[in-house]
Amino acid sequence: MPNCEASRKLIFKIAVPVPLDRLFDYLAPTGCHPAGLQPGIRILVPFGKRTQVGVLLAIEDSSAVDSERLKQAIEILDEKPLLSERDLRLLHWASRYYHHPLGEVLAAAFPVALRQGRPALLQRQRFFGLTPQGLQTLPEQLRRSIKQQALLALLQAAGSAIPSAALIEHKPALKALLEKGLVIEQESAPATRYVASTALPANPEQQVAIDAVVANLGRFAVSLLEGVTGSGKTEVYMQVIAKVLEQGKQVLVLLPEISLTPQLEQRFQQRFAVNMVSTHSKLTDKQRLQAWLSMQQGQAAIMLGTRSALFTPLKRPGLIILDEEHDASFKQQEGFRFSARDVAITRAKGLGIPVLLGSATPSLESMANGSQGRYQLLHLPNRAGNASAPxxxxxxxxxxxxxxxxxxxxxxxxxxxxxxxxxxxxxxxxxxxxPVQICHGCGWVSRCRRCDANLVIHAAERLLRCHHCGSEQPLPKQCPACKTGELQALxxxxxxxxxxxxxxxxxxxxxxxxxxxxxxxxxxxxxxxxxxxxxxxxxxxxxxxxxxxxxxxxxxxxxxxxxxxxxxxxxxxxxxxxxxxxxxxxxxxxxxxxxxxxxxxxxxxxxxxxxxxxxxxxxxxxxxxxxRCQAGLPPFSHQALLRVQAGKAEVPQQFLQAVCQMIVELNPGKVQVLGPVTAPMARRAGLFRFQLLLQSPQRKELHHLLDRLLPAIYALKESKKVRWSLDVDPLDLY
Structure with a gap:
């Protein structure tokens, strides 16, 4: 930690991960002089009865709060900023655009381990490569183990050592190959600069797409690769990535599903002799921390990840790719409700690098942007190789x-x-x-006690389970209502x-x-x-x-x-x-x-x-x-959905009535107010749910209203009695 001297005059402006849209002022820790401290470092601070890991955003010489009332920060956790100035600018923008508290937005940029205050130490990577015997052994010779065959083939195709972080799913096979003397641990890491390997020959449509994206390297541009299923979009990705790696820059690849990560990871390992990392929710906190730090410090050249990988700092940014860009899982549906696709585009613009969106079925928003010239539209109309459309x-x-x-x-x-x-x-x-159990005698239906939804039969487990709140109960042997009727699966x-x-x-x-x-x-x-x-x-x-x-x-x-x-x-x-x-x-x-x-x-x-x-x-x-154009719906208008829930039905209604009254006073009539109404699922997990939809043909007008409305909502006495959230650009009206 920095060598500090006593100073209690300067004020630390710190973003704390709490649902309050403001910064908090703290005095410097005892024995600490803030000279040389920069925005982007983590600081441990007291907050209420707990401690929190906050992020330093500024150091000033005064506070609106009396200095006698200010608490003292506990400890400075980092010597150097973990988030760069460009990272902080993006997170400030995301906080403003999605109208979400900055402290929680900043926390979303860190893996769990850093949010908990653990040291930001990048451990020495272990790398595994083939012995001379491993190079000469054919995978088919390992007849008793398909997994060992697959790992040996992977290492042989990679042509260089692979980091242990990329072999998590292969641990048993790796241990077996080490014992057989086919694999050895190596000291040296793969280069972060691309080492050429054989690429598949691109067909004419693929080559046009590759050339178009490569022409944008080094500057901001959005390309939408619309390719029918099986058209070879991944090959386009890999040939573009190769050009980025040749320049010694890093690539961030976002995928909608965890299940796709190991498959693509294996293909990339066979193609690129670089240090590559993955991050998703199936990995441990330690693994995700090391992947994050590897990209932040420039040790890794490629990161494959799901939505949460978006904010990973890049030391040498070169390209961002979103595969299956249309997928709804790129939109966060809880807490900080951001769209990974939209934020990725804003991030690429701030970094001055291209972003490549790929899909066989692009979202209507992306199709509209392509037709209007905002995105470069690239098309792969045919399946690759000999495959024909079904x-x-x-x-x-x-x-x-x-x-x-x-x-x-x-x-x-x-x-x-x-x-x-x-x-x-x-x-x-x-x-x-x-999806439901029904009584043939009296018509009883298996309903969730906490949701306006049916309980789903899971016969193998002998359970009725709610797919909304997760509550379970044993499968009844007789009708709970009439005690005599025959129960049937419907x-x-x-x-x-x-x-x-x-x-x-x-x-x-x-x-x-x-x-x-x-x-x-x-x-x-x-x-x-x-x-x-x-x-x-x-x-x-x-x-x-x-x-x-x-x-x-x-x-x-x-x-x-x-x-x-x-x-x-x-x-x-x-x-x-x-x-x-x-x-x-x-x-x-x-x-x-x-x-x-x-x-x-x-x-x-x-x-x-x-x-x-x-x-x-x-x-x-x-x-x-x-x-959509005729109906005035997105992408030809812009929406924000205010969701509210509480244990009693009248409480959310009172809250939304108060909000509507404020909108009448603040809104000059340019933003349409739809509701309040009950949510399509009116009751979920025991809470009554209502919502209010705001819509405007002009994004600027909608956000202008939200800028003035949100502080007033925080101050509402009714807001203390409900759970409420704001969803900007909602994909789900439920």
């Missing part, structure tokens, strides 16, 4: 005999596919056995479909991928390995199947229940359904065999399905944008 079939299931949601024509298609030794993928976006979930498929195809291997089956560490990777090696016949699952997976042997994709998405009360519903259909369909026919996609529906003439399947996603997007 064919689509709308299967009208009205009056059809069904077996647990599976029609006879669909079952025949599955049988035909399996007879050819090909894989079938069945998609249903609902986990559990069935509706479909992946667990029930799995049971039916096992009965219909008893000699086939069925793999179910959903949140229930992949909770155990390493289970998802094991299932994916099983699928890739052809040891699965039918793949059944939820949304995690829709994102970026490459299943070469899948030639049939069936989507069981698309009708529920056709009539959503949220205007985002049609966009999400279209994206889901295209993304899931994209798993079919990605290799040499042609693919087929079957959509079961009771509304085969629905205009959304007609446009999407006959003209493609781009035509659907244009139609949807035209409708």
């Amino acid at each position: 064919s689509f079939q709308l299967l009208d299931i009205r009056n059809k005999r069904m077996q647990a949601g599976l029609s006879e024509p669909l079952l025949a298609e599955i049988q035909t596919t399996l007879a050819k030794n090909q894989q079938a993928l069945i998609f249903l976006n609902r986990r559990g056995y069935a 509706g479909l979930g992946t667990e029930r479909i799995e049971q039916t498929l096992e009965a219909l195809f008893p000699d086939k291997v069925i793999v179910r991928l959903d949140r229930d089956t992949t909770q155990r560490k390493g289970s998802l990777e094991t299932y994916l390995e099983q699928i890739h090696e052809g040891r699965a016949d039918i793949i059944l699952g939820t949304q995690m199947l829709a994102k970026g997976h490459h299943f070469p042997a899948v030639t049939l994709v069936a989507i069981l229940d698309i009708d529920s998405g056709l009539f959503s009360i949220d205007y985002h519903g049609s966009e999400r359904l279209a994206q889901l259909i295209v993304q899931v369909a994209g798993r079919a026919g990605r290799a040499d065999q042609p693919g087929k996609v079957i959509l079961q529906t009771r509304h085969p003439q629905h205009p959304l399905l007609d446009t999407l399947l006959s003209q493609g996603y781009r035509a659907f997007a244009q139609t949807a944008l035209d409708e």
Whole structure:
């Protein structure tokens, strides 16, 4: 820590991670002279009855608070700033734009370990490379262990040592290869500058996209890479990244799902001889700290991460990539409700570097920005290699005999596919056995006591579970209401479909991928390995199947229940359904065999399905944008949603009535006020929920109102009785 002398005159302006939109003044710690201290260091301070880790933002010689009342900071935790001036500027902007307390925004930029005040010490990395014997051993020779084969192949393809942080999922295999003398720990780290390796030849469309993004290196630009599923977007990413690494700069790659990180990490390790790190919620706090510090200190050249990786400091920033930019998981839905896509663009602008957005189904906001020239629009219209686009079939299931949601024509298609030794993928976006239990005698329905929602049957666990608040109760043996009626499962979930498929195809291997089956560490990777090696016949699952997976042997994709998405009360519903259909369909026919996609529906003439399947996603997007424009909805207007909840229904209503009165006084009429109304799910986790939607064609007018409204809300006496939050640019109106 800095060598300090006593000084109690200068005031530390510190951002503390609490839900109060202000800085806090503290006196310097005993024996500390603040000379040389810079904004961006962490300081331990007393706050109420606890201590907090705050961030120093300024040192001044006066305070609005009487110096006798000021508390003294406890300890300076860092010698040098962990956040640069550019990092702090971005976080200040994010705090203002999302109208969220600066202390909590700054905390979001740190991994948990730094928020807890642990030392910012980058440990010496351990690196593992091949021995001469390991170089000469063929992976197939390790017949007894598929995981050892995979790790040996990975190390051989990498061509240099790999850091231990990148081998977390390979620990047992790594230990075995060390004992066999095929792998050895090495002192030297891979270079942070790119070492050339063989790239796949780019097709003409890919080359145009690569050249266009490379031309922007060293300056700010946003490129939207719209590529059909299987068109080789990842190859475009890697060839652009290679150019960035050649310049000795760093790359931040954001992914929507944890499940995609190991797959992409393996491909990158095989391609780039650089130190690469990953960060996501499945890693330990220590692992995430070391990844953060590796990028902040310039030890690592590439970071792969989910939404939380966005604010990781970069010593030599060169490029930011968002894969599957349309994905709703890039929007934080709790606490600091930021959009990783939008903040990434602002960050790239501040750094003077390009940002590359990729998707087969870009968000309507990005499509609008592309058509208006704000984004450079790049298009990959064809699948890479010999793969062709799948064919689509709308299967009208009205009056059809069904077996647990599976029609006879669909079952025949599955049988035909399996007879050819090909894989079938069945998609249903609902986990559990069935969405509700009902009494055939009296009509009792399994409802959550704390939410306006049904309890979902989880038959294997003999539980009724609420998918909103998480509450559980044993599966009843008799009706709790009439005590005599027969209890029945109503509706479909992946667990029930799995049971039916096992009965219909008893000699086939069925793999179910959903949140229930992949909770155990390493289970998802094991299932994916099983699928890739052809040891699965039918793949059944939820949304995690829709994102970026490459299943070469899948030639049939069936989507069981698309009708529920056709009539959503949220205007985002049609966009999400279209994206889901295209993304899931994209798993079919990605290799040499042609693919087929079957959509079961009771509304085969629905205009959304007609446009999407006959003209493609781009035509659907244009139609949807035209409708949004006529209705004055985003991206042709700007919204902020005020959500409120409390234990009694009248309390949120009183709060919102007071807010509405303030809006009348502050709003010159340019911002439309919709509500207050009950939330679509009026009660959740025992709390009554209401909301107020603010909308304006001008972003500036909306934020001008929010700038004046938020301080008044904090001062409201009614605000102490409710939980409230503000969501700027909401993606979910629930």
